[in-house]
Amino acid sequence: MPVVLLERIPLPSLKTYTAFCVALLASALFYAHRVVTSLESDSDPSNSATGREQVLPSDSYTWNMLFVVTTEAWCVWTLVNTAYCCLILLGKLIQKLVFGDLRVSEQQHLKDKFWNFLFYKFIFIFGVMNVQTMEEVVMWVAWFTVLGFFHLLTQLSKDRFEYLSFSPSTPRFIHVKLLSLLMVILLSCCGLMALCVYIGLQAGITIFAFMAAECMLLALRAFYVAVRYAIHLIDMNLEGIWENRSIYVYFTELTFELAVLSVDFAHHLHMLLWGNIFLSMASLVICMQLRYLFYEFQRRIKRHKNYRRVVKNMEARFPIATQEEIKKNCDDCAICWEKMESARRLPCGHLFHNSCLRSWLEQDTSCPTCRTTLSDRPPEDSTRNVPDGRGGDADVNLQQQNNPNAQTTNHFFHFDGSRYVSWLPSFSVEVTHTQLLPRTRQSVQQTSQLDNMARQVLQVFPHMPLNLVLDDLRETRSVEFTIENILEGRLQAPLPGSLMSRNGLLSEESDEETQQVTSLSTGNAVISALASPAESQQNFTDESQSELRRDDGPAQFSSRFSKSATERETMLQERKNSMLEQARRRYLTNQSASGSSNIDTRAMGSELVASSETWQFTNDPNSSSNETQTSSSEYQRHCRELAFQAAQKRIHEQRNT
Amino acid sequence: MAGSALKRLMAEYKQLTMNPPEGIIAGPVNEENFFEWEALIMGPEGTCFEGGVFPARLTFPPDYPLSPPKMKFTCELFHPNIYPDGRVCISILHAPGDDPMGYETSAERWSPVQSVEKILLSVVSMLAEPNDESAANVDAAKTWREDRSKFNEVAERTVRKTLGL
Ligand SMILES: [Zn+2]
Ligand SMILES: [Zn+2]
Numbered sequence: 001m002p003v004v005l006l007e008r009i010p011l012p013s014l015k016t017y018t019a020f021c022v023a024l025l026a027s028a029l030f031y032a033h034r035v036v037t038s039l040e041s042d043s044d045p046s047n048s049a050t051g052r053e054q055v056l057p058s059d060s061y062t063w064n065m066l067f068v069v070t071t072e073a074w075c076v077w078t079l080v081n082t083a084y085c086c087l088i089l090l091g092k093l094i095q096k097l098v099f100g101d102l103r104v105s106e107q108q109h110l111k112d113k114f115w116n117f118l119f120y121k122f123i124f125i126f127g128v129m130n131v132q133t134m135e136e137v138v139m140w141v142a143w144f145t146v147l148g149f150f151h152l153l154t155q156l157s158k159d160r161f162e163y164l165s166f167s168p169s170t171p172r173f174i175h176v177k178l179l180s181l182l183m184v185i186l187l188s189c190c191g192l193m194a195l196c197v198y199i200g201l202q203a204g205i206t207i208f209a210f211m212a213a214e215c216m217l218l219a220l221r222a223f224y225v226a227v228r229y230a231i232h233l234i235d236m237n238l239e240g241i242w243e244n245r246s247i248y249v250y251f252t253e254l255t256f257e258l259a260v261l262s263v264d265f266a267h268h269l270h271m272l273l274w275g276n277i278f279l280s281m282a283s284l285v286i287c288m289q290l291r292y293l294f295y296e297f298q299r300r301i302k303r304h305k306n307y308r309r310v311v312k313n314m315e316a317r318f319p320i321a322t323q324e325e326i327k328k329n330c331d332d333c334a335i336c337w338e339k340m341e342s343a344r345r346l347p348c349g350h351l352f353h354n355s356c357l358r359s360w361l362e363q364d365t366s367c368p369t370c371r372t373t374l375s376d377r378p379p380e381d382s383t384r385n386v387p388d389g390r391g392g393d394a395d396v397n398l399q400q401q402n403n404p405n406a407q408t409t410n411h412f413f414h415f416d417g418s419r420y421v422s423w424l425p426s427f428s429v430e431v432t433h434t435q436l437l438p439r440t441r442q443s444v445q446q447t448s449q450l451d452n453m454a455r456q457v458l459q460v461f462p463h464m465p466l467n468l469v470l471d472d473l474r475e476t477r478s479v480e481f482t483i484e485n486i487l488e489g490r491l492q493a494p495l496p497g498s499l500m501s502r503n504g505l506l507s508e509e510s511d512e513e514t515q516q517v518t519s520l521s522t523g524n525a526v527i528s529a530l531a532s533p534a535e536s537q538q539n540f541t542d543e544s545q546s547e548l549r550r551d552d553g554p555a556q557f558s559s560r561f562s563k564s565a566t567e568r569e570t571m572l573q574e575r576k577n578s579m580l581e582q583a584r585r586r587y588l589t590n591q592s593a594s595g596s597s598n599i600d601t602r603a604m605g606s607e608l609v610a611s612s613e614t615w616q617f618t619n620d621p622n623s624s625s626n627e628t629q630t631s632s633s634e635y636q637r638h639c640r641e642l643a644f645q646a647a648q649k650r651i652h653e654q655r656n657t
Numbered sequence: 658m659a660g661s662a663l664k665r666l667m668a669e670y671k672q673l674t675m676n677p678p679e680g681i682i683a684g685p686v687n688e689e690n691f692f693e694w695e696a697l698i699m700g701p702e703g704t705c706f707e708g709g710v711f712p713a714r715l716t717f718p719p720d721y722p723l724s725p726p727k728m729k730f731t732c733e734l735f736h737p738n739i740y741p742d743g744r745v746c747i748s749i750l751h752a753p754g755d756d757p758m759g760y761e762t763s764a765e766r767w768s769p770v771q772s773v774e775k776i777l778l779s780v781v782s783m784l785a786e787p788n789d790e791s792a793a794n795v796d797a798a799k800t801w802r803e804d805r806s807k808f809n810e811v812a813e814r815t816v817r818k819t820l821g822l
Contacts, residue, residue, distance in 0.1 A: 165660065166690045168667055235660045245660070335722060335769040336661055337668045356661075360723055360769060368768040561671045565688035572674075572684040576697050579682055580710050583699060584820045587708045 014092065021085035028078040032068040036061060080138070087149060094153065098177045099160055106159045113155050117148045120285075127282025128271045129210075146192070147214055150185050154222045157182055161229050168236070169565035175233060182226045189219035206274055213267035217260060224256040243342065246355040250307070257300055265293045310361045314344065317374075318357070321345040334369055335360060348372040662721040666691050669773050681777045683715070692717040695731075696777055700816060701785040705809040709816035713745070713780075715773065725750050725767035728776065732819050735811045737787040737798035746793035749779045 012020075040061075069075040095102065102110070121144045131137050157178055164170050164178070192215045200208025231252070235245050268290050272283060321329075321343040333340050335356035343351040350369045352360070365374050562568045670691075673683050680699030685691050694715040700706030712731045718724040728750060730743040738746050748765035792798035800808045 163690075166663065166692050167688060168663055168691060169688055232660050236663075249660075337665050356769075359720075363723060364768075366768075368770050371768065561674045568674075568684070569688050572682070575677075575682050576695075579697055579699070580820070583708060583710045584822065587816070587820055587822065590708065 014088065018085055018089065021082050024078045025082050028069060028075045029065070032065050032072070032075065035068050036064040040064075084145070087145065091149060091152070094181065095156070098181050099156060102156075103159075103163065106156060106163075109155060109159055110152055113152060114148070117144075117151060120289075121148070123282050123285055124271070127280065127285070128274070143211065147218060150188060150192075150218055150222075153181065154185055154218065154225065157185075158221070158225045161225055161232075165232050175229075179226065179229060182222055182229070185222045186219060186226065189215060189222065193219075206270075209270060210267070213263055213270070216263050217267070220256060220260050220263065224252070224260075227252050227256075243353065243355055246359060254300070254304055258297070261293055261297045261300065265290065265297065268293065307362060310358060314358055314361055318344045318346055320354075321351050326351065346372070346374060662717065662719060663691055665722055666717065673774060678774055678778060680781065681774070683773055683777060686714075692719070692721070694726075694773070696728075696773075698777060698780060698784070701781050704785045705812035706784050706816060709812075709819045711784075711819055713743075715776075722769040722771070725752055725771070726773070726776070728780070732815070734815060735794070735797050735800075735808070736784065737789045737792045737794055737801050738783050739797075740793045744793070745780060745783075746791070747776075747779055747783050749776055 069079065099106075125131055125137065125140050125144075129136075129140065131140060160178060164174065193212065196208055196211040196215055199211065228249070231245065231248055235242050268286050272286050272290065325345060326340055326343055329340070329343075329351050332338060333343070333351070333353045333356055335352055338353070340351060340353060342354065344354055344357050345351050346357075346367050348367050348370050350367050352368070360368055361374070366372060367374060560571075562571060666685075670684055673681075680701070681696065683694055683696035686693050686695045694717070696713045696715060698711045698713060700709035700711065711734060714729045714731055715726045716729075717726040728745040730739060730745065732743075734743065740746060749767060749771055751766045787798070787801055789798040789801050797808070800811070
């Protein structure tokens with residue numbers, strides 16, 4: 001692409017450029033001033049040194065200045081240059097106000113977008129419009145400059161929105177700023193549209209269509225970002241799951257993508273047909289763009305068809321679970337971990353949210369929990385549920401061999417795979433539907449058998465959860481084996497501790513409260529002279545002393561989950577540091593306890609001195625809290641010293657004995 | 658969509674903080690980006706990795722938990738199932754569709770019911786019992802099979818290195 005080459009051009013820094021612009025503007029104004037004053041002072045036309053017709057339009061000084069500046073060629077260019085400089089400064093200002101520092105990927109996107117835009121508009125102006133006069137060029141360039149400016153802002157907003165949606169703790173004012181910028185862009189789009197109409201009235205329908213298409217594309221993109229943003233914000237502020245969210249998201253995405261693609265397609269087609277540019281470089285570029293847009297359109301339609309097939313399939317085969325079933329299940333949706341108010345039941349008995357299940361079925365055809373195949377097709381080619389509708393002919397042949405009864409299904413897939421009728425309504429869905437029935441019955445039979453077996457197991461072990469038993473039965477296919485598995489501890493009921501915390505996670509609203517972790521210690525006793533009974537503390541600062549004594553035992557922390565992001569960050573960092581500290585101490589005590597093992601103790605001792613000076617554990621370059629950082633590193637040093645002293649003492653003792 | 662992924666990651670982070678499995682700490686590197694985590698994994702007892710604390714990065718896709726995260730150790734780790742660049746090769750991290758090694762059944766692979774905790778526990782058991790049949794690091798697999806004492810030596814060095822000793 002020419003983009004790469006263009007990027008190599010050394011651009012002056014903004015400061016230099018601004019200074020240059022100001023200087024140029026000043027000299028232009030000075031020149032105009034000189035001309036006006038000299039002409040005013042000596043009104044004799046014959047004295048005119050340049051010999052030009054120097055007629056000043058009016059007696060007013062400012063009007064004369066304006067006249068000179070707008071008629072003299074180099075002054076006009078200076079003005080244009082100044083306008084660009086102002087625009088860049090405005091862009092910089094908006095960036096500073098709304099976005100702050102740009103991330104690397106945002107900068108890259110911006111650059112790509114900018115050069116691409118430049119390239120295509122260059123082709124448009126000189127390849128398609130084939131403008132002749134300078135005024136026309138200037139007008140088009142001005143139009144595209146404004147348009148490109150808004151395009152870049154939209155792109156930036158989109159990137160920033162996507163980034164912000166990765167974080168749960170974005171301050172409100174950042175959202176407000178970004179959303180108001182989007183609103184400004186949208187309002188400006190209205191203004192630009194009015195301009196299009198105005199110019200269109202004078203220059204004709206073609207020019208209007210060209211300009212309006214660009215304008216609409218911009219408006220659609222900005223609007224799409226705004227709508228998605230709104231949906232995201234509503235979702236984040238909502239407690240629990242928003243069942244229909246994914247439907248809204250999906251359909252806004254679909255509508256906007258299709259709208260953008262069709263407008264763009266029409267725009268390019270218009271360009272190709274209108275300009276007499278066949279067999280030129282420009283036509284080639286436009287044809288390539290058209291092809292790309294067409295494929296994108298097709299891909300989107302296919303995805304949508306797959307989506308509709310999944311939804312229909314799901315609605316037909318997996319019934320909505322009754323309230324009793326949901327109550328009996330008394331667990332969260334395994335996909336999103338949210339509570340279930342309504343759910344769909346799979347043949348294997350597992351329940352999921354409607355929306356969660358659908359998005360999973362779009363990419364796979366097995367139960368997420370137990371991996372039972374839900375496909376209506378033989379399992380050997382059901383690893384992917386034809387995600388892009390790529391049920392090609394090879395697939396069909398394979399199926400014909402495998403399953404002679406699948407005649408109707410074949411028809412369906414063949415139809416689906418054909419490209420050029422892809423937006424015809426797919427009536428074959430019903431055909432496959434009738435195909436499904438025997439299989440569904442089969443799996444129902446299967447599950448009822450499993451249920452019986454599970455009931456037998458549960459009679460022996462009433463404390464085991466049904467899901468677990470079912471899972472195991474599905475593997476072992478025998479009551480005896482499963483019972484054996486339970487007896488030998490291969491199959492364990494979830495520990496009460498984890499259950500408790502999981503429940504606490506659901507119901508407990510007061511996160512600030514400290515929660516003691518149930519001790520699930522495995523008896524990994526490590527010999528230590530400093531060991532004392534384990535204590536749990538809440539406060540880090542007065543913990544330091546006893547923390548030292550509480551040498552080993554599993555890395556246990558009386559943890560709590562703060563609501564504040566920075567507090568969470570520091571607490572995580574503290575936990576990491578303390579884990580490392582503990583591991584280090586344990587390692588040292590182990591080393592010295594095992595005495596003259598493979599490592600030379602003296603060498604280790606000296607190494608320790610060296611490393612304890614240089615060593616530092618900071619994985620987090622963006623750590624926000626310097627205060628805690630330093631205090632905890634001080635604490636670390638303290639710990640290390642103590643550990644080192646203890647190790648030395650022990651080594652010394654060993655040497656003496 | 659990032660929204661539901663965010664909620665789920667938050668729930669997982671909460672659970673891992675409130676009820677951490679032994680020898681495992683995990684959380685976002687930076688609260689600004691919840692899709693990039695760091696985990697510290699303690700080497701399992703009774704193995705050659707005992708005592709070590711191994712840092713790893715987890716990168717989550719926007720459609721998590723429908724797609725698995727990627728996991729990469731940020732320390733050197735000489736192990737049959739870890740690529741020389743630190744990427745972890747275990748079946749639970751493979752999407753149901755793809756099967757690069759051609760050996761695993763889909764039952765072992767990623768599904769939305771898996772979680773960060775389960776991944777990290779699998780990694781711990783992988784550290785304890787390398788699977789040298791599907792080696793990501795052929796050298797390590799060979800050493801593991803043929804020269805166990807050398808393997809243990811390398812592991813010991815790694816442990817000391819991760820502890821900064
Ligand atoms: Zn769900
Ligand atoms: Zn199931």
